[in-house]
Amino acid sequence: MLDLKFIVAHPDLVKAGAAKKHIDCDVDAILRLDEERRELVGKVDEARASSKSAGKRIASASPDERPKLVEAQKAEKAELQAMEARQKDVDEQLRALMLLVPNVPADEVPEGASDEDNVEIDRWGEPRAFDFEPRSHLELGEAHSWIDIHRGARLAGSRNYVLQGDMALLEHAVMRFAFDEMVARGFTPLSVPTLVRSETMVGTGYFPGGEDQAYRCDDRDDLCLVGTAEVPVTALHQDEILSGVDLPLRFVAQSSCYRREAGTYGKDTKGLYRVHQFQKVEQVVIDVADEARSREHHASILANSKAIVEALELPYRVVNVCGGDLGQPQVQKFDIETWMPSRESYGETHSASRFHDFQARRLGLRYRDEDGKVRHCHTLNNTVAASTRMLIAIVENHQNADGTVTVPEPLRRAMGGRETIGTPIG
RNA sequence: GGAGAGGUGGCGGAGUGGCCGAACGCGCUGGUUUCGAAAACCAGUAGGCCUUCACGGGUCUCGUGGGUUCAAAUCCCACCCUCUCCGCCA
Numbered sequence: 001m002l003d004l005k006f007i008v009a010h011p012d013l014v015k016a017g018a019a020k021k022h023i024d025c026d027v028d029a030i031l032r033l034d035e036e037r038r039e040l041v042g043k044v045d046e047a048r049a050s051s052k053s054a055g056k057r058i059a060s061a062s063p064d065e066r067p068k069l070v071e072a073q074k075a076e077k078a079e080l081q082a083m084e085a086r087q088k089d090v091d092e093q094l095r096a097l098m099l100l101v102p103n104v105p106a107d108e109v110p111e112g113a114s115d116e117d118n119v120e121i122d123r124w125g126e127p128r129a130f131d132f133e134p135r136s137h138l139e140l141g142e143a144h145s146w147i148d149i150h151r152g153a154r155l156a157g158s159r160n161y162v163l164q165g166d167m168a169l170l171e172h173a174v175m176r177f178a179f180d181e182m183v184a185r186g187f188t189p190l191s192v193p194t195l196v197r198s199e200t201m202v203g204t205g206y207f208p209g210g211e212d213q214a215y216r217c218d219d220r221d222d223l224c225l226v227g228t229a230e231v232p233v234t235a236l237h238q239d240e241i242l243s244g245v246d247l248p249l250r251f252v253a254q255s256s257c258y259r260r261e262a263g264t265y266g267k268d269t270k271g272l273y274r275v276h277q278f279q280k281v282e283q284v285v286i287d288v289a290d291e292a293r294s295r296e297h298h299a300s301i302l303a304n305s306k307a308i309v310e311a312l313e314l315p316y317r318v319v320n321v322c323g324g325d326l327g328q329p330q331v332q333k334f335d336i337e338t339w340m341p342s343r344e345s346y347g348e349t350h351s352a353s354r355f356h357d358f359q360a361r362r363l364g365l366r367y368r369d370e371d372g373k374v375r376h377c378h379t380l381n382n383t384v385a386a387s388t389r390m391l392i393a394i395v396e397n398h399q400n401a402d403g404t405v406t407v408p409e410p411l412r413r414a415m416g417g418r419e420t421i422g423t424p425i426g
Numbered sequence: 427g428g429a430g431a432g433g434u435g436g437c438g439g440a441g442u443g444g445c446c447g448a449a450c451g452c453g454c455u456g457g458u459u460u461c462g463a464a465a466a467c468c469a470g471u472a473g474g475c476c477u478u479c480a481c482g483g484g485u486c487u488c489g490u491g492g493g494u495u496c497a498a499a500u501c502c503c504a505c506c507c508u509c510u511c512c513g514c515c516a
Binding site for chain 2: 041071076241374
């Protein structure tokens, strides 16, 4: 969330930011509640101080004046309790509203309502001109018994799948390559829980608002399956005060990712593009609160992922995500979209976001700065590789006329040294 | 799942109703000393909120939330977490 002091000092900026994101929030109600809160806090503190000193008088009073003093205190206490109850009520209302206020987008974020308004800012490689009719990943997958949608659905419902044989191997190969690359770049490898407390979902900004998109086990255990390792990794140091000299922290984690995809019925129903579960390697950076550093990290985590996609020889473009396509927590987001022949378009494969202290403030993630002051950290994250979407891009872009698939060089070692997979299709 | 023990500051650890945001030790920071360092000695060392130009002052927080009391780290209730033993188990 945003700093309450910031909201109070710059209500128009916050409102403009929300408008740019096409998100509703009641800034004026927050201003009103904050004023009421200040008034109450002043009064409550005063009443408490007087109650305290009265208590001390009672403790040192003689036995015969004690009952009188205690009686007087009882009356004051009722008054104090009423004020405290009101204060608590105001605080709760305030927090609930604060959780709904979106982060202010950067100036460079383009205006726009949906992903159609995202602005291309970079492009690498050329979509391949096939001299044969290219097959979709699903056609290839079914021909080679690599992808089993029917049994996936039978096991787990629609939007589920089973990978078999070389496709299951290739999935591991991509994940391992992505993970190793990040470790080589100095990121600390992490293996984290994917089932987290609801509180952790709130901390990273997914709740409130994203409850429909998460699988929840909270009727019995107050736990949710994460949609990305970003959640447990960013929250790793929640409620801690880190030492400034330890920053930045750079983490890489692989995890299963679970997404309900509510409200997407009928959209991307074919193949592996939009599924309920996949594997993902994710990178997370936690650093001091500094705009320049935030921008540097943003560029660098984007570069990390570009290097992966380039090493796999996949054409891509980078888009500057517009206001309306930006989530509540982000300041700015760059998506990498990788060319997918069957879609005849670039499909989103990576999402590099920076948050300023929006997540850190919810998480209680802080550090002690050089000047001795305690501040909230800045957080960032980006996809390194998401299994299903990378598999789509790899098999579709590197397919051959006979239905075999050329394995990109970095993945060959994990594929037993083979240059191609699949037997020619008749 | 059953039985027991426990959760106090960066760490260890005292504290069983008012004098406790909290002894003592370690760590850390500054100073004295030293050619420099170590040691020794002295001083400082949690966070939130309100208030103040500032110095400061007030208040809250001893796992979390409720309760008892004029007064709670301390008593009561619920929940969360950790550890030990048993059971189950990849």
